[in-house]
Each structure stands twice: as C-alpha cells, then as structure tokens.
Amino acid sequence: DTGVSQNPRHKITKRGQNVTFRCDPISEHNRLYWYRQTLGQGPEFLTYFQNEAQLEKSRLLSDRFSAERPKGSFSTLEIQRTEQGDSAMYLCASSFGPGTVYGDTQYFGPGTRLTVL
Amino acid sequence: AQTVTQSQPEMSVQEAETVTLSCTYDTSENNYYLFWYKQPPSRQMILVIRQEAYKQQNATENRFSVNFQKAAKSFSLKISDSQLGDTAMYFCAFFSGAGSYQLTFGKGTKLSVIP
Numbered sequence: 001d002t003g004v005s006q007n008p009r010h011k012i013t014k015r016g017q018n019v020t021f022r023c024d025p026i027s028e029h030n031r032l033y034w035y036r037q038t039l040g041q042g043p044e045f046l047t048y049f050q051n052e053a054q055l056e057k058s059r060l061l062s063d064r065f066s067a068e069r070p071k072g073s074f075s076t077l078e079i080q081r082t083e084q085g086d087s088a089m090y091l092c093a094s095s096f097g098p099g100t101v102y103g104d105t106q107y108f109g110p111g112t113r114l115t116v117l
Numbered sequence: 118a119q120t121v122t123q124s125q126p127e128m129s130v131q132e133a134e135t136v137t138l139s140c141t142y143d144t145s146e147n148n149y150y151l152f153w154y155k156q157p158p159s160r161q162m163i164l165v166i167r168q169e170a171y172k173q174q175n176a177t178e179n180r181f182s183v184n185f186q187k188a189a190k191s192f193s194l195k196i197s198d199s200q201l202g203d204t205a206m207y208f209c210a211f212f213s214g215a216g217s218y219q220l221t222f223g224k225g226t227k228l229s230v231i232p
C-alpha cells in the first residue's frame with residue numbers, strides 16, 4: 001500500500017492555458033474523489049467516481065473542469081482556459097466502499113498546487 | 118445541506134499538555150460519520166480519528182480522543198501529552214453517504230505546540 005499519489009506536485013501556468021493533473025489511488029480502492037483547497041480553508045468537494053463512473057459533481061465544477069477515470073484506476077482532472085481564481089491546492093482522495101464499518105473513510109494524496117499567473 | 122463549524126481559528130498548547138479542539142455540525146441525518154484530519158505544514162492530510170454516529174462510545178486513538186455529543190451535534194478532539202509533531206491544521210469533517218459521498222469540512226483550527 002503506497003498511498004494516494006498525485007502528479008505534478010506543483011504547476012505554474014499562465015491564464016488561459018489548459019492544465020491536467022493525475023491521481024493514482026490506493027490500489028484496492030474503488031472510489032475516488034477530487035477536492036479543491038484554497039489558503040486558510042478546508043477542502044471543498046469537486047467530484048466523485050465509483051470505479052469508472054462519475055456519480056457526483058459539485059456546482060463548483062464549472063464547464064471548464066473535466067474529470068475522468070477511464071479504467072477505474074487512475075484519474076485525471078483537466079482545467080481548460082485557466083483563470084487566476086483557479087489557483088488552489090487540488091486534492092485527490094480514495095476509499096473502498098460500500099459498507100465498511102467506518103463508513104467511507106477517505107485517504108488523501110499530497111495534492112497538486114496550481115498557480116495561475 | 119450539512120455544515121461543519123470550527124470556532125477556533127488558532128490555538129496553542131505547551132508541549133506535554135492537553136488541548137481540546139471544538140467542532141459543531143448541522144444535519145438532519147441520523148446515521149453519519151465524523152472525522153478529524155490533520156494537515157501538517159506543506160504536508161498531506163492525514164486521518165486522525167473517526168466516529169460513527171450510532172456508537173455511543175467515544176473513539177480513542179492513542180493520545181487522541183473525541184467527545185461526541187450527538188444531541189448537541191458536537192464533536193471535539195482532545196490531544197493529550199501534546200508533542201511538537203502535533204503542530205498542524207486540524208479539520209473536522211462530516212460524511213453521511215445519504216445522497217452524497219462528499220466529505221464536508223470545517224475551516225480548520227491551526228494548532229501550535231510550544232516547546
């Protein structure tokens with residue numbers, strides 16, 4: 001069990017460019033989540049996958065954002081036409097469900113810090 | 118929608134002392150789960166402790182314990198024998214799984230352990 005990994009760890013881009021982040025969940029976890037965290041705030045939910053199906057999306061996930069999990073393993077989050085307001089830490093989490101005693105405990109990766117200039 | 122409130126933006130504690138972080142939440146659900154996560158400076162979010170709402174017994178994990186008051190919708194974290202490595206942001210989070218699989222987080226409490 002190597003934990004949740006995310007790449008890249010840091011990304012600096014110019015406004016208007018597209019960026020893509022990758023998340024590799026814990027290997028046996030079938031559920032994957034994306035969150036966004038701005039400075040001084042708690043993480044905010046963006047989207048949720050069970051296997052390859054995207055089952056839940058937050059209203060924060062504007063049409064410039066798209067997420068995929070093509071084979072139910074790794075996931076990508078793409079932001080098109082980046083804006084300065086997109087600058088944040090993007091966190092990925094994974095879990096195994098359903099039906100664990102402790103609910104759906106989510107384990108987080110180190111995050112990708114995005115800076116839009 | 119569920120909300121989670123952490124009313125203490127910052128706290129400090131002397132090394133080896135005990136500190137309690139507060140968390141309240143609002144929900145209409147009866148079955149749910151509560152978590153405390155720790156986020157050290159520039160490091161990733163780590164699960165500290167978790168509590169099922171249907172269990173009356175408070176969860177404990179080594180130096181960490183919770184005081185879960187379901188009727189009051191309160192979920193505080195007690196850290197005993199504080200260590201320098203406990204310095205971090207602490208986030209309280211709520212999960213119900215009823216219609217949504219998201220964790221709802223509070224804004225966090227920044228804890229500093231003073232040598």
